[in-house]
Amino acid sequence: MASADRPTLFINATVLDGSEHMEPQPDMAVVVERGIITWMGPSAVAQAPAGAEVIDLAGAYLMPGLINMHVHLCGSGKPVSAGDAGALMKKLDNPVGRAIVRHILKGSAQQQLASGVTTVRGAGDPLFADIAVRDAI
Known part of the structure; x- marks a missing residue:
């Protein structure tokens, strides 16, 4: 598992870059430093930053996180x-009801993440439970 404290070089990735006419780009490399993509190019010319963890994706797909702008x-x-x-x-505006709503919302947030969505723009949920789930994360 990649660490946020050290750079990571992903090699042998099939990159989906999120562009309008996106085509899979095989055998690519991506450098991530402090959570930011700092370089992307062919694996053959990739250079790992000092102290980088190198992860061989063996052709697996790699893409930036998706954003759900109305959830x-x-x-x-x-x-x-x-x-x-x-x-x-x-009826739900009590400690037990709020806990149930937060539990449901937490599951929905986890489902978004499992689907590749890394950012959501909440469009309103009951009892400010979306804010409570955000703060808990």
């Missing part, structure tokens, strides 16, 4: 009516 972590992603959400929120 309600309390939802399933399927379009539904909010119905009488206000009444439901009044």
